[in-house]
Amino acid sequence: MSDFDLVDIEVTHEPADDVLHLDPSEASEGHLHTIQAVRLQAGQPDSELRSLKQLDENSVKMLEHQVDAAYRALFEMDGKALLADEVGLGKTIEVGMILKEMHFRDTNDSVLILTPAQLAKQWQAELREKFGLEFVCNYDDEFNGFDSHDYIIASIDTAKSDRYRQTVLARNWDVLVLDEAHYVKNEETDRYELIDQLSYNYAFFLTATPIQNELTDLYNVVSLLRPGLFGTRDVFHQYFVNSDQETLVNRNELQDRLNKVMIRNRREDTDVDFTERRIDTRKFDPSPAERELYQAVSDYVKGAYSQDQGQKLVLMLLQKEVVSSPEALETTIRRRLDDQSELTQTEELESILDLIDDVDTVTKQERLLDIVEEARDNVEKGRVIVFTQFRATQRRVAERLASEGYTVHSFHGGHSSQEKEEIITNFEEQGGILVSTDAMSEGRNAQFCNIMVNWDLPWNPMRVEQRIGRIHRIGQKRQVYVFNMALKDTIEEYVLERLYHKIDLFQQSVGELSEILTRLEESGKSFEDEIFERLVNADSEIDLENDFDAMAVDLQEQRDLAEKLEEFNSGVFEGFDLGASDD
């Protein structure tokens, strides 16, 4: 398929002087040892992933296909591999194992992980919790630029920005990890250029869909990893791609070449099997006092946002807290009053405090009792995990449950690692209810429990899935019940009903979600921002409903696209056996 004349071959015969300088008649007994030594020198070390023994099985359960992929990427592909497992099979775990092994072997003096912005923090948490690997993320306060740290997770767009580009390119990185590698499929983009110019010794690219639009995408991604593997673009086209761009020709040859650089596990070939997930969304009418409080806070947020853009985060927080608990809200309102004495809206804030005082009964609190009581009667040791985003809510819920005679455990980010360990162990042994903040949604696993309650809902679907992932994971043998609690006619109901249920969030895996969200991220806004903006900018109830519906349509489109792509890739690689060859 190519003109081979460009490269010359020269065969050189080295003389046998080193061997024949001895006297044959004095050849010694040691000759057999010499033959064996020479043969062992030529043999491949029977490499193994030596660091695996050090991993904590409670933190990460490794599957055979993941260990295989890590092994092949490191030892058979010389540390340059495209990890292209189907969605949901744990590509991040594979990279974690690879990085852990490189750390163990001391071959990772500098590591750069480039991800879509939304996933950077999640990568950081997973590598820390599951593999004990500490990375700084470009969103951390202590991040001082790409020349100041050796282990960095950053959004690819930050890395290519004018501010950082030079420092990123100035270094010679030991290891480059590129998540969602299909975003560099187009050779005419800044992202492609960045990766092309980066200097590194080892590279691991991740994508479930190496082909986005056309088969040339595969050429581009692979050529970044292994320049020249496919020859020139034209030759690749002529040789492998049918003119309609939809099908492959010369599949065997392509498979042989891809085998040198790409690993693709398919779900059907693995032992990944999840139990059923049952979702029970319970919506309650807020009490008149709660409704009045909600209205007052929403009006305040809307008004304040239209006057002062800079406080968006605080305002967003208030809007989330008001549906969580009066206690959570009160803390922030008081802080706001203390921090800025010259605030123009002091009066409004004070009146919100009054309204908080008026709330005698927290509706969700009472309804939670129904769920935990049912669990106490029907589930082993009555284990339930209740998730909330706020510490103040956590305290309230825990106190109330304890006063009702339940065994209660509290888990939040303020505990030391050892304390966290103990809390989970106690919860497993004693049963009862674990009231947790989202600090638990990263890394700690509790597949011994099969019921969880979303007391309030994060506006980031990834967070929701991370919560569920604590109990609904490999090793869970029972059906998993997820209860969502929401107050009617509040933002919570919108997010839940119009967005999360529309994209079937509660049935998606992390992998599937990240596909959807990173596609959405192309528009430049985070999910939370999108929700908040819609909320504060809507002129009427109808407007708000329409806005959320529009967002749901967008999401649905992204989801459909992601699904289509996954199907397309499955189709293209169908019949491809990309496993290790037997010889």
Added chain:
Amino acid sequence: MTDAAVPVTQSAVEDFTARYLRSIGSQVEIQGDKWEVQIPEDAETDLPKGHFTLVCGTIEEIDEGLKQLHPESPFFQDVLEDAADNAPLGGVSIDASHTEIIIPDWLQEADISVTDAEFLPYYDRRALAVLFRVSIETVSEYQREFLRAIAIDTRSEETLPNLDQTFLDLTEPGRDTITSHEMTTEMKRIQELVDASRKPLVEDIQPTIDETHQEASRAADAELEEYRQLQQQREEELAEKLDRLQSRIEELNAMIDDSEQEDRVEALKERRDRKSDQEDIESELTKLRQQREQGYPEQQREIRNRHALEVVVTPVTVTEIEYERGDAEFKLTNGGAKQTITVGYGSGVGVTEEVSCDECGQPLTTDRPLGGFKEKLRCVECN
């Protein structure tokens, strides 16, 4: 010819190290994963003399003073290097007791049962088994290195494909079935035989060389193409720049014609500068175009040099093999018929003579196995 590399497992590492250390006079006391080793001061070795402790397997943090023993540990690499340099020449003897009788392919593939096989040795013959290290050097991604064994008869210089495999089987790490001794072939003859074995060796590895050649060529091709595109882009940029300069010069010409003295001087100056720029660009553009027309010879040369394949063939050990020659009797049955055939045979070598079909005269092979033996031997085609 056979690939001679062996997998470097932990057990192979431990087994070889213990045997080698003992062979050079060391004491090795094995206590689980810890070995107490004492290498005598007078041992002929570059390994460290005296006492030390070896720890088998991998430990992340090891106490100072202890040495690790695993496939990639520096100590094991030192052991291999020491042993590899120690005795590259030697002799071994293979007799019938070391090997099972090798049934020829033309019998294995036949629908005929071999009920018994017996070897009757008459005399000894010698062959050389040479281990060659072959490295294919090119840009790092496609570099390869491997070890190949080839066996060649010392008298006839014919290659003995079964004998190289027998040699490798008998010298596999962990097997102690044979011992080595001195050689009897003279050095000059050894030299000739080593040289004679190079050609069949290269022929055997040709497919691997071709495959690597293709990979390297594709990479070189892609690199040249990328360069070509860059140059083309540069050409386009320069052409655009030239256009802009030309327009500017035309504007300046008009200004010179129309302006007052002072402006004219400025315009003249600028026109001079622009014309100089224009000449520079034109010359660069001409150069680029010429290079393109010639197919970028310099770049081609540079890429060709960098991707060129150098195959280096180095003999690393030479073993004289004394083996027995004689006859082998194969007792055959086919349905009710029985027959014994006798053919020339060598221990570890297999059948040494060509056997032909008595009907068509064609030699029996894997593709043309024995078909029948009633009255005379017939190939499968003639039966």
